[in-house]
Amino acid sequence: MFTRNFYRLSKYLRKPCNKNACELRKLHISAALWSNQSPSRFEEKPEFPGSRSKFIHKLSFIQPDDIEGIPVYRVMNRKGEIIEESEDPHLDKDTVIKMYRDMTLLNTMDKILYESQRQGRISFYMTNFGEEGTHIGSAAALSLKDMVFGQYREAGVLMWRGFTLDQFMDQCYGNCNDHGEGKQMPVHYGSKELNFVTISSTLATQMPQASGAAYALKRKGKDLCVICYFGEGAASEGDAHAAFNFAATLECPIIFFCRNNGYAISTPTKDQYRGDGIASRGAGYGMATIRVDGNDVFATYNATKAARDMCVKECRPVLIEAMTYRLGHHSTSDDSSAYRSVDEAAYWDKQDTPIARLRYFMISKGWWDDNKEKEWKTESKQMVMETFARAEARKKPNPELLFTDVYKNMEWHIEKQQKAMKQHVTNYAEHYPLDNFERWKD
């Protein structure tokens, strides 16, 4: 009777998770002590605290090349046709049109702001060409209250949430309307209302922070999650490893969303990692994982939605690796023809972009056509140009702001330096670009 119940209980406890493994081990040990069966039956499983598995008696290594790569989940093919009807998220027309408009508006804004840097109007810019689907697909599956930690190529997430063209451009110009007070380079956006934590240039630093934020949200009990975006290059940083490990061990409701776009500046993925991308690492940390077609907004949407449910309901992290392709240069400081063929980028632009695939889908549903396309192109370009002119005309903030927010309250030594700066600049005014800035009160 004892053994029958023991095995029944033991089978239940075989569900893989640390708690159950511990319980199982305790059961085995006490059963071995009390049972009248021979002790050798209970030496079948290793009892080391550090692992859970069985013994093997023939020498063999796990060879990574023998393992099949993790498959890529997709809903639409390159022509925007739904492959498996059951996977169609059946999003309503308005949502799908918003998805399309946001991706294309971002695309238009990117083109114009990239040009503006070339003309010396803004100092720097990074485009999102080819990756718009990763932003929009994932953002659409989240709650506005979910916190977002990004890397730098996720402007579409902000676009989806309602960041205005003015806000984008004010930040790029660092003018007096910029909520970031002109302190950072262009594309380092942030928004408190939209729960998008301001971007910093250091790579992967946001990742373990995101794990911590998720822990705080869990303790608040608000059924919210955190999403943390990062590139396949940033995933090589030590901070990425820490982020995954902390999120898994501390049971944080966080979606780690990797944009694998093939390049980290000039470094192709073959120089970045030798394993099966980022997705293959997930299980190693104890995280649920999926690899997804990042150029398929529906697949990205489905995966993110399911991930969010797991996070919020089961309090555990999920890793999504979204495969995509970086059509543009790394930034305005980069010319990618130096390290990849123009043909390669042209191929992807022609064959597989999230924008084109969604458009094919919309056309097949009768929700879009060439006329609407033409109208929208004109309308969106005009919106961008008008905003652009406004942002450019605004002055930079008062130079006093150089010294604010180092601490919550300005410390004596910083105040002293602020006064010294003002005094100096007043005395040498003609050597400083004061006309471009708002004035301080004397």
Add this chain to the structure above:
Amino acid sequence: MNLFQSVNSAMDVALGEDPSAVIFGEDVAFGGVFRCSIGLKDKYGADRVFNTPLSEQGIVAFGIGLAVAGATAVAEIQFADYIFPAFDQITNEAAKFRYRTGNLFDCGKLTIRTPCGAVGHGALYHSQSPEAFFSHIAGVKVVMPRGPIQAKGLLLSCIKEEDPCIFFEPKILYRAAIEEVPTGDYTIPLGKAEVVIEGSDVTMVGYGTQVHVLREVASMAQEKLNVSCEVIDLRTLLPYDLNTILKSVIKTGRMIITHEAPQTMGYAAEIATAVQEECFLNLEAPIQRVCGYDTPFAHVYEPFYMPDKWRLFEAVKKVVNF
């Protein structure tokens, strides 16, 4: 209470008053390798007092994230010697969060606590005093107490302070220093130095364990040289209370600064420079620094390395006889 008990008491108060407060780091759940977190997990729960994996960069970054999301985060780094993997997160993220976001976000609710300093046998990696590296980072506050009463009040101030703070705990004082520490909630203001002994002839500036060495030197100087020394405990290293030092140097005209950390590019260099900028004509002698030598912290040579009372005594003589 001794120092680890007073730190424990401070965290007990913080956890009791602030439901969002959490304490985490390596081995904090069972009580911590220096027993600073003893009993807290049982009292407040495993979700509030917990172990993290072994990663300082992870611990500090996790703390930044907690703070950004509105929770009070008290992160422990097991030894200051191991804080360096977190240096990027401290310098580039914690210190700059409020500034670079235009005050949209901040991690003011983060406090990092870490044991530092010589302990008699710690050698290279259990004795370091890295406060100077952090005092150079605009945007963090750096604090080091000299004893249990100071520690509890200053730590509570750090926890409540709306800027990220690094709180260094001189580990040799954990058991050695015992004082009558108030059991309730109290704070000691940051950014304010304390004149621990008043004097008229020589200003001696230090922090942490070194303050006790200075007290002994002050007695020796009075007894053997009839020299009256004023001993100042900086307490907060960034931002530091220059005014209190200036007031003293204007009175005495002579200054000695001391720390265990190596001399070159060390903390004393800043104080010496700032003081001579403001008090050049008040000085009767060059400012003296009595510091650790420019070497890593060796094991058997510790007695020769330390800026002990005899080196300080010699410095008093030098500064008085200039």
